[in-house]
Structure formats: C-alpha cells, structure tokens
Amino acid sequence: MAQPHVQVTGLCVAARGPGGSEALIVRDVSFAIPKGQVLALIGESGSGKTTIALSLLGYARPGCRFAAGTVRIGSTDVLSLDDEELYRLRGGQVSYIAQSAAAAFNPMKTIMDQVVEGTAIHGTLTRSASETRAVELFRALALPDPEGIGSRYPHQVSGGQLQRLMAAMALITEPELVVLDEPTTALDVTTQIEVLRAFRHVVRERGTTAVYVSHDLAVVAQMADRIVVLSEGEVRESGATADILERPRHDYTRSLLAAARPKPRTTDEPREDTPLLEVRDLGAGYGRVGADGLPEIRVLDAIDLTIPRGATLGVIGESGCGKTTLARVVAGLVPAARGEVRFDGEPLPTNLHQRTKEQFRRIQIVFQNADTVLNPAHTIRSILERPLAFYRGVTGEAAGRRVAELLDLVKLPGSLADRRPAELSGGQKQRVNLARALAAEPDLILCDEVTSALDTVVGAAILDLLAELRRSLGVSYLFISHDISTVRAVCDDILVLYAGRKVESGSRSALAAPPYHPYADLLIASVPELRTGWLEGLPPRVTIPIAETHAAQPAGLCPFLDRCPLRVPGLCDRLAPPRQRFPSGKEVLCHREGEDLARHQLNTAITT
Amino acid sequence: MAEASRAIRASAVRLVLNRVAYGAVTLLLVSAVIFLITSWLPGDAAQELLGQSATPEAVAALREKLGLDRSPLARYGAWLRGLATGDLGVSLAANTPVADLVATRLPKSLLLAAVTAVVSVPIALTIGIVSAMWRGRRLDRSLNVATLSMVAVPEFLIATIAVLVFAVKLRWLPALSNAVDIGSASQFFRTYAMPVLTLCFVIVAQMARMTRAAVIDQLNASYVEMAVLKGARPAHVALRHALPNAIGPIANAVALSLSYLLGGVVIVESIFNYPGIASLMVDAVTNRDIPVVQACAMIFCFAYLLLVLVADLVAILSNPRLRHR
Ligand SMILES: Nc1ncnc2c1ncn2[C@@H]1O[C@H](COP(=O)(O)OP(=O)(O)O)[C@@H](O)[C@H]1O
Numbered sequence: 006m007a008q009p010h011v012q013v014t015g016l017c018v019a020a021r022g023p024g025g026s027e028a029l030i031v032r033d034v035s036f037a038i039p040k041g042q043v044l045a046l047i048g049e050s051g052s053g054k055t056t057i058a059l060s061l062l063g064y065a066r067p068g069c070r071f072a073a074g075t076v077r078i079g080s081t082d083v084l085s086l087d088d089e090e091l092y093r094l095r096g097g098q099v100s101y102i103a104q105s106a107a108a109a110f111n112p113m114k115t116i117m118d119q120v121v122e123g124t125a126i127h128g129t130l131t132r133s134a135s136e137t138r139a140v141e142l143f144r145a146l147a148l149p150d151p152e153g154i155g156s157r158y159p160h161q162v163s164g165g166q167l168q169r170l171m172a173a174m175a176l177i178t179e180p181e182l183v184v185l186d187e188p189t190t191a192l193d194v195t196t197q198i199e200v201l202r203a204f205r206h207v208v209r210e211r212g213t214t215a216v217y218v219s220h221d222l223a224v225v226a227q228m229a230d231r232i233v234v235l236s237e238g239e240v241r242e243s244g245a246t247a248d249i250l251e252r253p254r255h256d257y258t259r260s261l262l263a264a265a266r267p268k269p270r271t272t273d274e275p276r277e278d279t280p281l282l283e284v285r286d287l288g289a290g291y292g293r294v295g296a297d298g299l300p301e302i303r304v305l306d307a308i309d310l311t312i313p314r315g316a317t318l319g320v321i322g323e324s325g326c327g328k329t330t331l332a333r334v335v336a337g338l339v340p341a342a343r344g345e346v347r348f349d350g351e352p353l354p355t356n357l358h359q360r361t362k363e364q365f366r367r368i369q370i371v372f373q374n375a376d377t378v379l380n381p382a383h384t385i386r387s388i389l390e391r392p393l394a395f396y397r398g399v400t401g402e403a404a405g406r407r408v409a410e411l412l413d414l415v416k417l418p419g420s421l422a423d424r425r426p427a428e429l430s431g432g433q434k435q436r437v438n439l440a441r442a443l444a445a446e447p448d449l450i451l452c453d454e455v456t457s458a459l460d461t462v463v464g465a466a467i468l469d470l471l472a473e474l475r476r477s478l479g480v481s482y483l484f485i486s487h488d489i490s491t492v493r494a495v496c497d498d499i500l501v502l503y504a505g506r507k508v509e510s511g512s513r514s515a516l517a518a519p520p521y522h523p524y525a526d527l528l529i530a531s532v533p534e535l536r537t538g539w540l541e542g543l544p545p546r547v548t549i550p551i552a553e554t555h556a557a558q559p560a561g562l563c564p565f566l567d568r569c570p571l572r573v574p575g576l577c578d579r580l581a582p583p584r585q586r587f588p589s590g591k592e593v594l595c596h597r598e599g600e601d602l603a604r605h606q607l608n609t610a611i612t613t
Numbered sequence: 614m615a616e617a618s619r620a621i622r623a624s625a626v627r628l629v630l631n632r633v634a635y636g637a638v639t640l641l642l643v644s645a646v647i648f649l650i651t652s653w654l655p656g657d658a659a660q661e662l663l664g665q666s667a668t669p670e671a672v673a674a675l676r677e678k679l680g681l682d683r684s685p686l687a688r689y690g691a692w693l694r695g696l697a698t699g700d701l702g703v704s705l706a707a708n709t710p711v712a713d714l715v716a717t718r719l720p721k722s723l724l725l726a727a728v729t730a731v732v733s734v735p736i737a738l739t740i741g742i743v744s745a746m747w748r749g750r751r752l753d754r755s756l757n758v759a760t761l762s763m764v765a766v767p768e769f770l771i772a773t774i775a776v777l778v779f780a781v782k783l784r785w786l787p788a789l790s791n792a793v794d795i796g797s798a799s800q801f802f803r804t805y806a807m808p809v810l811t812l813c814f815v816i817v818a819q820m821a822r823m824t825r826a827a828v829i830d831q832l833n834a835s836y837v838e839m840a841v842l843k844g845a846r847p848a849h850v851a852l853r854h855a856l857p858n859a860i861g862p863i864a865n866a867v868a869l870s871l872s873y874l875l876g877g878v879v880i881v882e883s884i885f886n887y888p889g890i891a892s893l894m895v896d897a898v899t900n901r902d903i904p905v906v907q908a909c910a911m912i913f914c915f916a917y918l919l920l921v922l923v924a925d926l927v928a929i930l931s932n933p934r935l936r937h938r
C-alpha cells in the first residue's frame with residue numbers, strides 16, 4: 006500500500022483541569038487515511054472526537070496542549086509547524102466544518118464575505134473569481150438561489166442551508182483534507198439527508214480526503230470507508246465500516262450499536278380506555294390577541310388528541326412545528342386561543358390564572374435541557390423539597406424521607422442529595438429533573454425532548470426508566486421528540502405534527518406500514534438505516550416546483566403543500582384537505598386516497 | 614422581496630423611534646425630579662439676594678417678583694414651558710437671562726469634553742483591544758495593573774499632582790486654564806493639556822477595561838474559533854471578526870465613561886478654574902441661584918440621556934439581526 010495521506014501516530018493531548026492539574030484527554034491515538042477516503046471518528050460526547058479532529062489543523066483549544074505523538078498530512082508534520090506555517094495550513098491545506106453552523110458563522114458579516122474569506126486570507130484567488138467559485142459550490146450543494154444567497158446574513162437562512170454554506174466555505178480553497186465535526190447533528194432528519202447527500206457528492210467528486218466526526222452510527226455508515234471507535238480519549242476499535250457494523254469486536258462498540266437500534270419498551274396488551282387528557286380543536290400561539298380572538302403568531306391549529314389513562318402518546322415533528330407549544334398549552338403555560346382541553350373528565354381552564362394548584366400538580370412538564378430548570382445554586386435536596394412543600398405540603402423529616410424515595414425511584418444514589426447540579430452528569434441531571442416532576446405525584450408527565458441532549462446509551466437508560474415508572478406508578482406521558490425511532494420505542498399512539506397541524510395520527514402499529522401522510526413518509530424514509538449503502542440506494546427526491554401561488558389562496562390549505570412530492574395540482578392548492586380515517590385506524594390529513602398513497606410508498610415500511 | 618425589505622426597514626425605524634420616545638419620557642421625569650429637589654434646597658433665594666438685614670416686606674416683594682409665591686406645580690409648569698421654548702429664566706445672582714450664561718459657558722464645556730473624547734476614545738479602544746488579543750500574557754497583565762490603578766486614583770488627586778509637577782515644579786504649563794484668548798495651537802495646548810490629561814486618566818482606564826471585556830467575550834465565540842481554523846491571523850480575527858460584534862457593548866462602555874466625564878468635569882473645572890458649565894453650576898449652587906442650577910442640571914441629564922441613546926442606536930444599527938429582521 007502506498008504511503009497514507011493522513012497519518013496520526015501516538016497522539017496524546019493534555020488539558021488543564023479545574024484544579025490546575027493536567028490530565029490526558031486523548032491517549033495514544035493512531036490511525037491512517039489513504040488519499041480520497043473518508044474516515045469516521047465515532048464516540049459519545051467527551052470521548053475526544055473534536056480534540057482529535059482539531060489536531061489535524063494543528064489546533065488545541067485554550068487550556069489544552071499536544072503532549073505527544075505526530076500528525077502527518079502528506080509530507081507535512083503538522084504538530085511541528087510554526088505559527089506562520091499553521092496559518093497557511095489552516096483553511097488552505099486542511100479545512101474544518103463545525104458542528105453548529107449557526108454558531109460558527111459570524112452574525113455581523115454576510116455569508117459571501119465569510120465563504121470567500123479563506124481565499125482572501127490565503128491569497129489564492131481574486132475576490133470575483135472566488136465569488137464565482139462560491140456560487141458554483143452553492144449550486145453543487147443544492148442551495149436555493151445560488152446567486153443571491155451569499156448577500157444574506159446568517160440569521161436569514163435556515164440551519165440546513167447554513168450547514169451546506171459552511172461546506173462551501175470549507176471547500177472553496179480546495180483543501181486536500183476536510184474535517185467535518187458532527188456536521189448534521191443539529192439538523193432535522195429530513196434536512197440532514199439533503200446535507201449528507203450534498204457532502205457525499207462533493208467529497209467523492211473532488212476526491213478529497215475527509216474525517217467525519219459523529220456520534221451517530223447510522224449516519225457514519227453512509228459517509229465513511231473506515232471507522233475509528235473512541236471512548237474516554239482512547240481508540241477502542243477500528244476497521245472498515247461494514248466490519249464494525251456487522252462484526253463489532255469490542256463491547257463498547259456493541260453497546261453503541263444496541264443503543265442505535267432502540268427496542269420497544271411498550272406492550273401491545275389491551276389497556277383501559279378512560280381518557281385522561283382530551284384535546285379538541287385546539288388553536289394556540291404567541292403575541293397579541295387580535296379582534297378574531299386569535300394570537301398574532303399562530304402556532305397550533307385544529308389539534309385533536311386523546312391520551313387514555315396510563316398510556317403514552319408520542320408527538321413527532323421537525324423543530325419549530327409546535328411540539329413544545331402543545332406541551333406548554335396542556336401544562337397551562339401558554340393560553341389556548343381556541344378549543345378545549347379536558348383532563349380526567351373536567352374541562353381545564355384555558356386561562357392559566359384560573360387553574361387550581363391541584364390542576365397544576367397533576368400535570369408536570371420535563372424539558373430537554375435540565376440545566377435551565379435546575380437552579381445551579383441549590384442542592385438536589387432543596388430542588389426536590391420545593392415541589393414537595395408546594396404541592397404536597399410535605400416538609401421537615403417527611404420531606405427528607407421523600408427525597409430519598411424519589412432519588413431511589415429515578416435510580417440515583419441517595420448520596421447525590423447534597424450535591425449541586427453542576428457536579429452531575431447530563432444523564433443524572435435529567436433524572437433529577439424527572440424526580441422533580443415526580444415529587445408532585447402527577448397523573449400526566451409532559452416529556453419534551455428529554456433524551457435529545459443526551460448520548461444514545463444514556464438516553465436509552467432514561468427511556469427504560471420512563472417505561473418502568475409507567476408500570477410502577479401508572480403515570481401517562483405526552484412524549485415529544487424529533488426522533489421517530491425513540492417515539493416508536495416508547496409510545497402507544499403517535500401523532501405527527503407539521504407546521505402546527507396534525508397531519509397523521511394512530512396507534513404505533515398503524516404507523517408502521519403505509520399508507521402514510523406524505524410528510525410522515527418523508528420523515529420515515531429520511532431516518533438513516535444502520536447499514537452501508539442506504540443513502541446511495543435512496544431514490545432522488547422529487548419535488549415539483551409550485552406552479553403559481555394564487556393571489557387569494559383559501560385558508561386551511563395543506564401545510565405540506567410546497568414540499569409534497571405527491572401534490573395534485575388544481576386540488577391541493579385550491580381546497581383544504583379532508584381528514585380521512587383509513588382501515589388501519591389512522592387518521593391522515595390529505596386529499597389522496599389511502600390506496601393511492603400506499604402505491605407510492607411501497608418501500609417505506611418500518612423494520613424494527 | 615422589495616416589500617419584505619421595506620417591512621424590515623420599518624421595523625428598525627420603529628425600534629429607533631421607540632428608543633427616542635423612551636429618552637423623551639425619561640427626560641420629562643428627570644425634569645420633575647430636578648425641579649422637586651431644587652425647590653427643596655435649603656435657603657431662600659430672595660433672602661439670599663437681599664442679605665440678612667432686609668426687611669420682611671422687601672423679601673416678600675422680591676419673592677413675588679421672582680414668582681416664588683406661586684404653587685410649586687404652577688412654577689413647574691411655567692418652567693417646563695420655558696424650557697421648551699428655550700427660555701431658561703433669569704439668573705437671580707447675575708440678573709441676566711440664564712440662556713445667555715449658558716451660551717457663554719456651554720461651548721467651552723463641550724470643547725473640553727470633545728477634546729477629551731477625541732484623545733481618550735482611540736487610546737482606550739487600542740488598549741482594550743490589544744490586551745484582549747494578548748489576554749493572559751505579560752502585556753495584558755501589565756496593562757491590567759496600570760488601568761486598575763488609574764481607576765483607583767480620584768481625579769482631584771491627579772489634577773493636584775499634575776499642577777504640582779507641570780505648573781509648580783517644571784513650570785511648563787499654567788496652573789489655571791481660563792480659556793480666554795486662545796490664538797495659537799500652542800496656547801490651545803497649554804490651556805487644555807492638564808484638564809484633558811486629568812479627565813482622560815480615569816475614563817481611558819474605564820473604557821479600556823470594558824472594551825477588553827467586550828472583545829474577550831466575542832473572542833470566546835465559536836465563530837472566532839472558526840476564523841482561526843480558516844487560517845486567519847490574530848489581528849484579523851480580533852479586528853474583522855470579534856470587534857464588529859463588540860460594537861454594541863463598546864458603544865455602551867464609551868457612553869458610560871463619557872457620561873462619567875460629566876461628573877469629572879465638575880471637579881476639573883473648579884480645580885483649573887476653567888469657565889465651563891460645571892463651574893457655572895457650582896457657583897450657582899453656592900449662591901442659591903435656582904434657575905441656573907436647574908438649567909445646568911437639565912443640561913447634564915440631557916447630555917447623559919443623549920449619550921446613552923446614541924449608544925443604543927449604534928448597537929441597533931450595527932447589528933444586522935436588528936437591521937434586517
Ligand atoms: N479546553 C478544554 N479544557 C479542558 N478540558 C477540555 C477542553 N476541551 C475539551 N475538554 C475535555 O476533553 C474531553 C473531550 O472533549 P471533546 O473533544 O470536545 O469531545 P467530543 O467531541 O467527543 O464531544 C471532554 O472530557 C472534555 O470535557
């Protein structure tokens with residue numbers, strides 16, 4: 006074999022801890038990449054992926070330093086370069102695509118200024134030549150309005166577009182090595198797939214060598230030729246992608262693979278049908294309430310749902326579609342503008358000031374980010390004692406006993422009671438957050454993306470805990486997530502939300518086979534499968550451009566109209582879609598008949 | 614598209630108008646407070662003017678002439694009307710319109726403030742940006758100690774030391790700066806060097822520290838790391854990436870420091886006997902010359918609000934997220 010293009014040998018990176026003592030955060034890492042291949046670094050957060058990726062640019066974050074080892078790119082010994090040579094390497098020979106494009110773009114400068122900045126810094130092209138090349142790249146990356154998009158500011162384009170724009174920024178200097186650090190983690194699945202396609206296309210076409218950092222095995226399976234599995238700063242296993250996926254040798258790799266294929270945590274046994282929560286024709290939003298009684302910014306429209314006692318309803322949809330607003334309306338944090346919410350047979354006042362303490366107690370909400378909820382100045386004990394005293398009037402010794410019980414319930418050691426949130430890991434904080442909700446002894450817990458900020462293995466343990474609490478306490482959940490496999494693993498019924506409208510709903514089994522609403526179909530088809538070649542095998546996505554927007558569009562048209570590959574001209578853009586009930590029991594908001602939809606969706610069955 | 618950009622501009626305009634309206638309301642409230650406090654100042658201007666030996670009748674007559682016998686509310690109303698039309702009343706001590714007094718003194722104060730600002734702002738921003746770029750290094754640490762000690766020393770001490778060194782010991786500069794007949798650049802320098810030096814001393818340190826903090830805040834942002842990874846050199850990163858984002862906070866720091874200047878001016882003008890608006894106010898307070906005190910206080914508050922408003926507007930207009938919503 007020829008000399009590999011990139012060779013990392015015995016890399017060690019040391020970081021100064023809070024006490025000032027140094028510890029190795031990357032230990033003796035070695036790997037090699039042949040020219041034109043894609044290598045994936047995979048592992049959980051904190052495993053050292055980013056630190057290793059940045060070492061390829063000769064960059065150590067503040068507080069870190071390279072303690073040992075070499076990084077070679079071609080004939081360059083990266084770690085021995087001086088400042089001036091590093092400036093030339095970075096963004097020239099090697100370029101970097103960061104996890105959050107929203108944070109990595111300077112909000113004060115136009116996109117074009119930042120995309121062509123690399124060529125200006127390295128003096129490789131004139132401004133007009135690099136603008137021409139940028140527009141070519143925008144087009145290759147399937148960005149809308151390639152000529153005009155550069156003159157916008159970062160806040161004026163979507164997250165998925167920014168991520169692709171960052172790819173253009175990285176590729177404009179024609180680097181020989183591209184480092185992509187979790188480039189699609191912040192995106193919705195339906196957007197992720199377009200971005201993955203675009204990345205794959207340009208990287209393959211240019212024969213660029215690439216390092217792809219991710220925690221998501223299914224994504225990596227589509228992108229990489231080889232995988233390096235990391236944990237705690239050390240290489241656990243490395244090999245060809247198919248080998249790692251099919252014949253993992255290390256236990257750690259096996260646990261990652263297991264967590265990536267969530268097992269069902271709900272039973273299909275018959276259940277009580279007394280409704281606990283019923284929502285009818287709900288409309289809600291934010292901003293000033295107008296003369297028609299509707300808020301200025303409308304988020305939810307015509308939502309119907311029922312959660313039987315002891316059951317779990319999953320709500321799925323992309324970010325911004327109104328999932329959190331729905332939870333907030335049920336919790337009484339946002340007033341409903343229209344419709345009715347009934348809880349345990351009684352109507353819940355839509356005006357929050359009219360709700361009783363008891364009504365607040367029986368419905369608790371748990372958010373994605375435990376950090377914003379847990380007061381960092383308080384101990385876990387006082388965080389849990391507060392709802393005990395407020396809702397249950399439990400204080401003193403009894404409260405102490407109850408805190409111990411609650412911690413036991415969420416499987417945390419009692420010794421944690423006197424710690425503060427900052428001393429806990431992400432998974433532990435989310436458990437405390439759950440215990441805080443349980444302190445009120447609620448009947449219904451609204452879980453808003455409770456595992457989204459966690460690593461898959463840690464998140465899987467939280468899902469197990471939720472299932473167990475449901476069995477032992479009989480609580481019901483409204484379970485919100487953007488991840489369809491998580492929702493399918495824990496929920497009895499599922500509701501698909503798109504742009505504030507309920508486009509599909511039904512039981513878990515009804516949602517496992519076509520016909521689907523075209524959006525649900527897109528959603529399911531966009532979840533990467535844990536095998537190589539899935540992305541290549543996908544049919545290219547067809548979207549018919551909208552013929553013409555009619556001046557006076559009737560209200561209530563299909564919310565998915567402009568992205569729908571199956572829309573019927575003359576019908577979908579004129580009339581509001583009906584709510585159909587299919588034989589499987591699912592409801593779908595669409596003009597197309599069930600058989601018609603099913604015919605187009607032959608391939609989209611769910612395999613778990 | 615055109616419609617959208619018009620809507621965007623409209624929203625920025627609304628934001629700006631909003632701030633201006635807030636400023637106006639604040640100014641009105643401030644005027645009420647000033648009026649209330651000055652009418653409670655101990656002593657009676659009529660008594661003060663006529664001296665202790667005046668007959669009660671004479672005092673009463675003067676009170677009536679000055680309008681001091683009317684209700685406070687009526688006097689406030691009349692005063693506000695006067696303010697709005699530029700009629701600031703008549704000085705009790707000098708018996709001339711307050712507006713004339715202000716007209717001779719205000720330009721001198723503005724000149725002093727302007728010279729100070731022109732000297733201090735660039736120095737402060739440079740120190741702040743340089744120490745942010747080299748944060749934690751020796752240069753930053755020395756600048757840090759220097760600015761800290763500058764902040765700690767009160768300006769009357771600096772002024773006194775400056776007089777002792779430059780005027781008494783070295784005899785380079787005059788001890789007083791009465792700013793009459795400035796004909797040449799050297800005269801200008803001799804008049805302004807010490808007051809400006811004294812004022813700069815404190816506000817440069819303040820502005821530099823706040824600028825440093827604002828720039829460091831931005832240097833920790835992800836987009837700065839991204840710029841570094843694109844191969845940008847430190848100066849490019851600091852000036853092209855971090856600085857534009859720090860403009861809002863820096864404008865605020867500058868406004869805050871320059872408004873602090875308003876307080877510093879009082880001390881500096883009296884020490885150097887500089888004929889500005891602050892020394893006018895100090896004299897007026899000693900003489901119970903209420904109309905002058907009120908006018909000067911309003912001018913100071915107006916200047917303060919104006920500075921804060923300008924800083925706000927700079928922050929709004931420099932931010933594309935607010936410009937193009
Ligand atoms: N600047 C730093 N100073 C100290 N520790 C750091 C620093 N950056 C990262 N670490 C630590 O190094 C480990 C690996 O971090 P990182 O490379 O960001 O992992 P990943 O990309 O897998 O999330 C973590 O334990 C993290 O807390």
Ligand code: SF4
Nearest residue numbers: 563569572577595596
């Ligand atoms: S109503 Fe028409 S546009 Fe909407 S999802 Fe159905 S087919 Fe597509």
Ligand SMILES: [Mg+2]
Nearest residue numbers: 050054055187
């Ligand atoms: Mg990372």
